[in-house]
Each structure stands twice: as structure tokens, then as C-alpha cells.
Amino acid sequence: MRKSLIQVFGFLLSTLGWLFVSCTLAMDYWRVFFVGGKGGSWMIKSSWYWSNLWRDCVTDTSSVTNCRDYDVLWAVTPYVQGVRGLLMAGMSLGFVAAVLCFIGMDCTYIGGSGENKDKILFSGAAFHFVGGMASELQYSLDWLEIS
Structure with a gap:
């Protein structure tokens, strides 16, 4: 019972993290700059430049x-291409990991015997780890570009 509870909690936590990474794909304000207040009235000539991965x-x-x-x-900079690639890789690996972890949990009836389910669960955890590292590297690359 305790093993199943730990597996369900780990599955929910890792899948929630994957969903949060997926939500960052649609965020608009990745980079914001204030441009204005130079050579005239700031009320007329100020503007905000903002960008994301798509526009x-x-x-x-x-x-x-x-x-x-x-x-x-x-047509975009290599920085944006790298961030896009790492984000897509992290999302893809996280999706595969969620499916493998769901199959490998003890409380599901698919996946075979106990030893086989443990191998599937371990491979799902490895996919989650690699996907999380890709997402973390993407955020680090984004932070380096901004600063």
C-alpha cells in the first residue's frame, strides 16, 4: 500500500511539473524591454517591446x-531555435515518461508482472529526469540571453 501511494504521488507530481513546462510554451512575455522617454515627451514616444518563442x-x-x-x-536567431528545441524535447520526453510511469505503477493492471512493471517505471523516471534537465537547460539558456 505504501509503495503504491508513493508511486501515485510521484506520478502526480512529475506530471504536474510536465504540465507547467507545457504552459510556458504559450507565455507571451519571455522578454520585455521599455523603449522611450528619449528626446521628447515620454507620453507620446514610449513603447514596450516584448517577444516570445513565436513572435x-x-x-x-x-x-x-x-x-x-x-x-x-x-529566420529566427539561434538562441530562439535552441530554446524551442530544448522545450519541445523536454515536453516530448515528459509525455513519454508520463505514459511509461502510468503503465509501470502497481495500481494499474497493464504492464505485466511486478518485475516488468518496475523496469517500465524506472525507464519512465529516467525519461522524466532527462526531460526535466532539458527544460532546466532551456530556462538557463533563456536567463543567460536576457542578462
């Missing part, structure tokens, strides 16, 4: 936002 946008003081989507994959 660049500019918002001025009248709250008008102009966005430009990245047209093709090879």
Missing part, C-alpha cells in the same frame, strides 16, 4: 499592439 510585439502608450509572427523556422 515579436510592440505596444505603445495608447495600448495599440503590433505583432509580427516569425514566418519561417530558420
Whole structure:
């Protein structure tokens, strides 16, 4: 009973972490810069530049936002390509890990015998670890680019 409880708690915690990494893919404000206040009235000439993995946008003081989507994959900087690749790798590995961990838990009836289920669960945990490291490296790369 205790082993099953630990497995379910670990599965829920790791899958929740995978969902949080997936949510960062849709975030708009990855990088924000304030541009303005130079050579005139800051009320007229200030704007905010912000970007994410899929587009660049500019918002001025009248709250008008102009966005430009990245047209093709090879037209963006290598930094954005690296962040995208690491994020997609982390999400893919996390999805495979969630499926393997679900199959390998003791409280499910799929996956075979106890020893086979332990191997499947261990491989799912390894996939979660590698996916988490890819996501952490992506966040570190993003932090290095901003600073």
C-alpha cells in the first residue's frame, strides 16, 4: 500500500511539473524591454517591446499592439531555435515518461508482472529526469540571453 501511494504521488507530481513546462510554451512575455522617454515627451514616444518563442510585439502608450509572427523556422536567431528545441524535447520526453510511469505503477493492471512493471517505471523516471534537465537547460539558456 505504501509503495503504491508513493508511486501515485510521484506520478502526480512529475506530471504536474510536465504540465507547467507545457504552459510556458504559450507565455507571451519571455522578454520585455521599455523603449522611450528619449528626446521628447515620454507620453507620446514610449513603447514596450516584448517577444516570445513565436513572435515579436510592440505596444505603445495608447495600448495599440503590433505583432509580427516569425514566418519561417530558420529566420529566427539561434538562441530562439535552441530554446524551442530544448522545450519541445523536454515536453516530448515528459509525455513519454508520463505514459511509461502510468503503465509501470502497481495500481494499474497493464504492464505485466511486478518485475516488468518496475523496469517500465524506472525507464519512465529516467525519461522524466532527462526531460526535466532539458527544460532546466532551456530556462538557463533563456536567463543567460536576457542578462
